[in-house]
Amino acid sequence: MKRNIPVKILRWIFVFLLASFAIFPIYWMYNTSLTPLGGLFEGQNLIPPVQNSLEIFNVFFTEVPIWRWLRNSAVVALGTTISSLAMAILAAYGLSRFRFFGKGILGFALFATQMLPEALLIVPMYALFMGLGLLDGYTGLVLANTAFVMPVAVWIIKSAMDGIPYEIEEAARVDGTRRLAMLTQIMIPLTAPSIAAASVIVFFDGWNDFLFASTFVTSSEKWLATVGLASFLGEFVTPLATVFSAALVFTIPPIVFFLIMQRQIISGLTSGSVKG
């Protein structure tokens, strides 16, 4: 297809501007984390005065307990991942390979969770966890996050399993392989990329959770990174460079993993949601 050069250049410039718009706030976090206090209030420069990017890691040696926050977040995220995936893989297989009474209801329930505002469920969940003595601990957070994100994992994994031809299983069944073995030895390896994508989504759902973490956990030594970082809002003691170094250290992992897995995440989400 022949097209004139100026149109191509204009389109390139347009995409460049769009991409700059997308990346700018992250760049600005980075820029702020490398700008000393004085430089911030007399008009922040587009290029940070400190050129050594590794300086953001100095945040680990400040009084901000970022290390502990990140560890707490990782514990909740890992717990959410394990509990969500264990249930989601089984459920996805059941939904993909069987017809059974109640299948439609389950499918609807999985979609309906996307509609529920956390802010509504948080009230009865708070009452429930209060009764079970799970407030101010991580179990309640894992349970609450799993309730919201496990359905998404089911969607993604089920749509991947739908794409695996039945014949593969039929062939295996002749050998007398049992259903569960079929799942672990055939379906899980074949859908591994989608399961990995689902893991990334689920893990960072726990990592990013603010609502449950700020409501259910009260003692500050148990704070997750989201709650710790949010505590900087409206507080003017911690230097902004430190605040944004901490924010960056917290933000980089999800960006890296989403970019690595973007292809699988998108194909999972689109086939899962578009086909309903």
Added chain:
Amino acid sequence: MGEHRITPYLFVGAASIYLILFTSIPLLRGFWFSFTDSFLLVPTEGKFIGLANYRRILGDSAFYSSLWTTILYTFIVVVGAVSLGLIAAIAINEKLPGRAVFRSMLTVPWAVPGVSVVLVFNWMYNYDSGVANQVTQALGIGQKGWLIDPSLGMFAVTFASIWKVFPFIMLVVLAALQSVPEELREASQVDGADRFSSFKTVVIPHLMPTIRVASLLMTIWSIRRFEIIYLLTGGGPSGATNTIVINVYKQAFESSELGRAAALGILGLLLSLSVTIVYFSVDRKNAKKETL
């Protein structure tokens, strides 16, 4: 098949029981709370008070302004994110130098945690030293109170929200664009259609189902969005961004009125539910038209 009837239930059982315990029962309990005068510290000791919570909410003009704020916020975010996502997807669908890098850059906002979005936008919107006001001053418009001025609060919050969510639309549309059959496009071009009209008659109809579902998801997500709004403005300035979800949270955890918060939450859920029902009925009509 020789397989027992309960086999499927062994697979879906755990997830189903989990959803009943941690989604359905809390939902029913929330529904029950909405008819009581439950209080935060002793949530289970509320008395049944019938429709009093609903009557009070529906008789208060504050509810209608909150409902309107929710609709406005949702509308702006959905229209903004869908347009921007669509433009970005179309712009990046064809080959151009650095395309993979640009696509990654355009994907980044979607991966950024809400709390980080709030921290950086809060700083960019800062009255004295934020970059937004550096720009407006350079343009000669002067400093703006992005998070202080009631007429700008909604703009500030929707702008940050659109920035965060548009990549989802872009990626979904991009996936759909790559599945447009090449023959269809070529056929329409052989017919003498120029690029723009072939785009309108071939590509857009192909994208419509995707755009519709993505818009529904985006609508539902916007109605229930919490942290970006709560942390950026807390529903302010003077109620300009006080959506129903923000209201529910404040009633429950600031005023400790669980009963009223629950009733408000149920009304919010009805809003999402009606959007979904309207969507599916429109979708069915469209599907009929397309098969005719």
